[in-house]
Amino acid sequence: MPKDSGIGASSKRREDVRFLTGRGKYTDDINLRGQAYVHFLRSDVAHGRINGIDTGEAAAMPGVVRIFTGADFEGVGGLPCGWQVTDRHGNPMQEPAHPILAQGKVRHVGDPIAAVVADSYAQARDAAEAIVLDIEELPAVIDMKAAVEGGPKVHDDLESNLCYDWGFVEENKDAVNAAFEAAAHVTTLELKNQRLVANPMEPRVAVGDYAPGTGDSTLYTTSQNPHVIRLLMGAFVLGIPEHKLRVVAPDVGGGFGSKIFHYAEEAFCTFAAKAIERPVKWTSSRSEAFMSDAHGRDHVTKIELALDADGMFQAIRTETFANMGAYLSTFAPSVPTWLHGTLMAGNYKTPLIYVNVKAVFTNTVPVDAYRGAGRPEATFQLERVIDKAAREMGIDPVELRRKNFITEFPYATPVAVEYDTGDYNATLDKALEVADVSGFEARRAASAAKGKWRGLGLNCYIEACGIAPSALVGQLGARAGLYESATVRVNATGGLVVMTGSHSHGQGHETAFPQVIAEMIGIDESMIEIVHGDTANSPMGMGTYGSRSLAVGGSAMVRATEKIINKAKKIAAHLLEASDADIELKDGQFSVAGTDKSVAWGDVTLAAYVPHNYPLEDLEPGLEETAFYDPSNFTYPAGTYICEVEVDPDTGKVSIERFTAADDFGNVVNPMIVEGQVHGGLAQGIGQALLESCVYDANGQILSASYMDYAMPRADDVPYYSVDHSCQTPCTHNPLGVKGCGEAGAIGSPPAVVNAVVDALQRNGKDVTHIDMPLSPARVWAAMNG
Amino acid sequence: MHNFELVKPTTIADAVAALSGEDAQALGGGQTLIPTMKQRLAAPTTLVSTTGISEMQGVCVDDAGRVCIGGATTHATVAAEAAAHYPGLAALAGGIGDPAVRNRGTIGGSLANNDPSACYPSAALGSGATIVTNSREIAADDFFQGMFETALEEGEIITEVKFPVPQASNYQKFLQPASRFALVGVFVARYADGVRVAVTGASESGVFRWSEAEAALSDSFAASAIGGLSVPADGMIGDLHGTPEYRAHLIGVMTGRAVAAAG
Numbered sequence A: 001m002p003k004d005s006g007i008g009a010s011s012k013r014r015e016d017v018r019f020l021t022g023r024g025k026y027t028d029d030i031n032l033r034g035q036a037y038v039h040f041l042r043s044d045v046a047h048g049r050i051n052g053i054d055t056g057e058a059a060a061m062p063g064v065v066r067i068f069t070g071a072d073f074e075g076v077g078g079l080p081c082g083w084q085v086t087d088r089h090g091n092p093m094q095e096p097a098h099p100i101l102a103q104g105k106v107r108h109v110g111d112p113i114a115a116v117v118a119d120s121y122a123q124a125r126d127a128a129e130a131i132v133l134d135i136e137e138l139p140a141v142i143d144m145k146a147a148v149e150g151g152p153k154v155h156d157d158l159e160s161n162l163c164y165d166w167g168f169v170e171e172n173k174d175a176v177n178a179a180f181e182a183a184a185h186v187t188t189l190e191l192k193n194q195r196l197v198a199n200p201m202e203p204r205v206a207v208g209d210y211a212p213g214t215g216d217s218t219l220y221t222t223s224q225n226p227h228v229i230r231l232l233m234g235a236f237v238l239g240i241p242e243h244k245l246r247v248v249a250p251d252v253g254g255g256f257g258s259k260i261f262h263y264a265e266e267a268f269c270t271f272a273a274k275a276i277e278r279p280v281k282w283t284s285s286r287s288e289a290f291m292s293d294a295h296g297r298d299h300v301t302k303i304e305l306a307l308d309a310d311g312m313f314q315a316i317r318t319e320t321f322a323n324m325g326a327y328l329s330t331f332a333p334s335v336p337t338w339l340h341g342t343l344m345a346g347n348y349k350t351p352l353i354y355v356n357v358k359a360v361f362t363n364t365v366p367v368d369a370y371r372g373a374g375r376p377e378a379t380f381q382l383e384r385v386i387d388k389a390a391r392e393m394g395i396d397p398v399e400l401r402r403k404n405f406i407t408e409f410p411y412a413t414p415v416a417v418e419y420d421t422g423d424y425n426a427t428l429d430k431a432l433e434v435a436d437v438s439g440f441e442a443r444r445a446a447s448a449a450k451g452k453w454r455g456l457g458l459n460c461y462i463e464a465c466g467i468a469p470s471a472l473v474g475q476l477g478a479r480a481g482l483y484e485s486a487t488v489r490v491n492a493t494g495g496l497v498v499m500t501g502s503h504s505h506g507q508g509h510e511t512a513f514p515q516v517i518a519e520m521i522g523i524d525e526s527m528i529e530i531v532h533g534d535t536a537n538s539p540m541g542m543g544t545y546g547s548r549s550l551a552v553g554g555s556a557m558v559r560a561t562e563k564i565i566n567k568a569k570k571i572a573a574h575l576l577e578a579s580d581a582d583i584e585l586k587d588g589q590f591s592v593a594g595t596d597k598s599v600a601w602g603d604v605t606l607a608a609y610v611p612h613n614y615p616l617e618d619l620e621p622g623l624e625e626t627a628f629y630d631p632s633n634f635t636y637p638a639g640t641y642i643c644e645v646e647v648d649p650d651t652g653k654v655s656i657e658r659f660t661a662a663d664d665f666g667n668v669v670n671p672m673i674v675e676g677q678v679h680g681g682l683a684q685g686i687g688q689a690l691l692e693s694c695v696y697d698a699n700g701q702i703l704s705a706s707y708m709d710y711a712m713p714r715a716d717d718v719p720y721y722s723v724d725h726s727c728q729t730p731c732t733h734n735p736l737g738v739k740g741c742g743e744a745g746a747i748g749s750p751p752a753v754v755n756a757v758v759d760a761l762q763r764n765g766k767d768v769t770h771i772d773m774p775l776s777p778a779r780v781w782a783a784m785n786g
Numbered sequence B: 001m002h003n004f005e006l007v008k009p010t011t012i013a014d015a016v017a018a019l020s021g022e023d024a025q026a027l028g029g030g031q032t033l034i035p036t037m038k039q040r041l042a043a044p045t046t047l048v049s050t051t052g053i054s055e056m057q058g059v060c061v062d063d064a065g066r067v068c069i070g071g072a073t074t075h076a077t078v079a080a081e082a083a084a085h086y087p088g089l090a091a092l093a094g095g096i097g098d099p100a101v102r103n104r105g106t107i108g109g110s111l112a113n114n115d116p117s118a119c120y121p122s123a124a125l126g127s128g129a130t131i132v133t134n135s136r137e138i139a140a141d142d143f144f145q146g147m148f149e150t151a152l153e154e155g156e157i158i159t160e161v162k163f164p165v166p167q168a169s170n171y172q173k174f175l176q177p178a179s180r181f182a183l184v185g186v187f188v189a190r191y192a193d194g195v196r197v198a199v200t201g202a203s204e205s206g207v208f209r210w211s212e213a214e215a216a217l218s219d220s221f222a223a224s225a226i227g228g229l230s231v232p233a234d235g236m237i238g239d240l241h242g243t244p245e246y247r248a249h250l251i252g253v254m255t256g257r258a259v260a261a262a263g
């Protein structure tokens, strides 16, 4: 029986009312009195030396308030990197400076050179056109292998373009090599995980404000984590202590990772507002977003899988080139390492794994986390190479996976993580059933009768979510903790306000979080309001990414609510003249166990704020509690995705006919929201598999810099999905038993799609073992006819 | 975007007069011109809107049986109103862009722009249409002069397009995955005196007629008639979305499909 409220209910998303009726309040809706506008003059060459910037004529143009260049930021901090990776020789990664405005050199198309602040946006843009630049174009390096093999240096003061050469686990390297020597079969695959642009519906916006009267700065920004921005920008860039800096991220129209990072434009607006004593606003255009939002993925990988004669996995060895772009974005170094190498075991008990990652600087936009971040790259290579091995060895791909599945938990992988729980056979069986795999042959024949080639592809994924245990990530190089906090404030009349550091930008926190508290107290969800996105309201928060909000932020909220309940029980005990140990809370009523004496939630909350009859000697008045929750492990959602495609042999066009997702997310608070998250993730994963690609030419110009050439998935590109999350092995270490569902769809779908297309081609006599994404009609046709 | 004046004349004569001003430019639906201005790649001082000119609006059939479409008629109007007279043309118009684009974009703007990936040029060339301007009539065969190039003179506007109606026709558009313009589009029209095949999206010289296919199909209007034909990849567009070889191949596939669909 589906519940109609509390944990497990598909409560309708209350935030959607404002989003769907145009009443959301986004950063661009914020207009401050007297605000000026900034336009960034950006580099149109990928690499060049700045010999001169003449702003004279521009500065005299109508409406221009002030023009800033790199020189204005001398002595000001650059954008910090939040993660330091240690290379396989024990040395720290190479970490270049990342100035707010270019100093000396420009290093990618889109690198900001000057910022024109004017009374209107049009005036700023007009004046920017009048700036005379003397830039000596230098040879650019775009290809990663060329970059490490002596190509032009992106940063003159670094030794090379190699940010780090990471080995994981370095001590296992020899054992892994030995296992390959001894293996009965080795399958090798070289592949690319192409560069993507996140493209949230709302482009980035920043409004900086400064109050000369108090010396307080405020930044309104499109961020997934306002507290992180406050910390990074305040401490590392502008030198503003937290108590003098407020960061507000109001309604945010999607992030997908690209709004985690601290960007130059945010620091600029905050800095300039103080310099000119006027609010300064920047709104990115879509074209600007393509060259200034951090990009995602961009790995080139060689993976090898060693098997014994029975198909048991013996070892995995990988070599990956990971593009960092021209500078290190906030969390960039962690993505190809700790979010990628640690997942290379997948769902399988491979005893030996060695992952080598070379992170490389190139004259391109910085690359950082994008939905899934590192885990899609891990899953893609692993599930592709397994499919290839199955074909080479003549083993059914389902059986090959099944026989290698981890079945006992907890399971310590050879790549440093410990899976607490899971049941990979359960999700595999569920997917096979829901996808009606037994009916595939009949559907294949029907497709063939229409002249279409049908194929079926499978993918079993695992990911690490609920990011992350602070002590562990600290050892791994994180320069931040990854706990979350919540303050639960109960008002006198019984309603609750929960202030959380988990930002919601599409996830549905405002609906799902109250369901948890409503369940704990036994009151109506509508009595609970979630407040987030403002450092002035919430305690310290680390924000929303890595499918961490419910697992980490929700756990903090549970802990704070437990404190509330404990205190409320003491008040109830006083009112009921009983001992606290005898007080039970059910359906919003406190009662004395075994009696009919009770007092309502609202009477207790009122007593807390009108303490006339109250144990003031023992208990403070009021009812407000804060908790910080630091997880003891990651969570490990896993599942099986099955994709069925039709390929048009005349054109190479792929259409996805069926798609089944069977996920184990542990306990589910709101099944409808979970399903929606999976749908969105699948659309992005299918977008990567079939459509999206950010392409540079050899000179560093982005060829796909608008929607004319960057193919976003549209509604008719994706099929009707069959989504199941009935397999649930609750997380063993967080109070809700939840694992996180935000990224699974994007992680699990690309290999399923590619496996299906390769299957369709193989079944029709084409000896194609791999096609690099996106599987555009032209590429599939070329593979078929190559 | 830079500042500009917008004038909205109600007659062709007034429009032509307004266009004689310096840096004046015609504005149809603005679906191409406005984005170009926003990117500051065009900066006309005056825009002369065609949408208020009633003599440039609508679909009718003339005494010769030709479907005549006013130069400022939107794609959506053509899709709806030409359906009864020239279904192949109406279907093409109904497949351009999305509803917002179809309700703004105009046939005159599309033909004048002559984007190498646009749909309408293939219908005009494939139908042997006549492009009527404020000053003359131009045969489609003379009108398209390569990518973004047409026979239009400075300040000349397309007021009407006259389409002879074929016995059978069909347009097959293979979508470029990102823009959803034609990666390759083929318009096939069968007339009493022969078949015309016009190809858009594929060639570096813009829309063109595939004369070998026309000859073969004039003999036998069946997809099998072009089975042995192929288009050389030379001169075809190569970009992110397809090589010249791929486009050349698609021309054959799309032509075959258009013939089969035209029946």
Ligand SMILES: Cc1cc2nc3c(=O)[nH]c(=O)nc-3n(C[C@H](O)[C@H](O)[C@H](O)COP(=O)(O)OP(=O)(O)OC[C@H]3O[C@@H](n4cnc5c(N)ncnc54)[C@H](O)[C@@H]3O)c2cc1C
Residues within 6 Å of the ligand: B025, B026, B027, B028, B029, B030, B031, B032, B033, B034, B050, B071, B072, B075, B095, B096, B097, B098, B101, B102, B104, B105, B106, B107, B108, B109, B110, B112, B113, B117, B118, B119, B120, B152, B156, B157, B158, B159, B179, B180, B181, B182
């Ligand atoms: C998202 C999107 C998708 C699209 N998809 C497609 C597609 O799939 N297929 C396709 O074919 N097209 C497509 N288009 C193009 C669109 O359909 C229009 O045809 C095109 O933009 C030009 O028509 P317009 O009326 O908007 O012209 P405008 O943008 O107003 O003008 C274009 C040019 O023509 C000139 N001009 C305008 N009217 C006249 C006239 N009467 N006489 C002479 N010159 C004139 C202008 O001065 C300008 O140079 C798409 C456009 C968009 C924005």
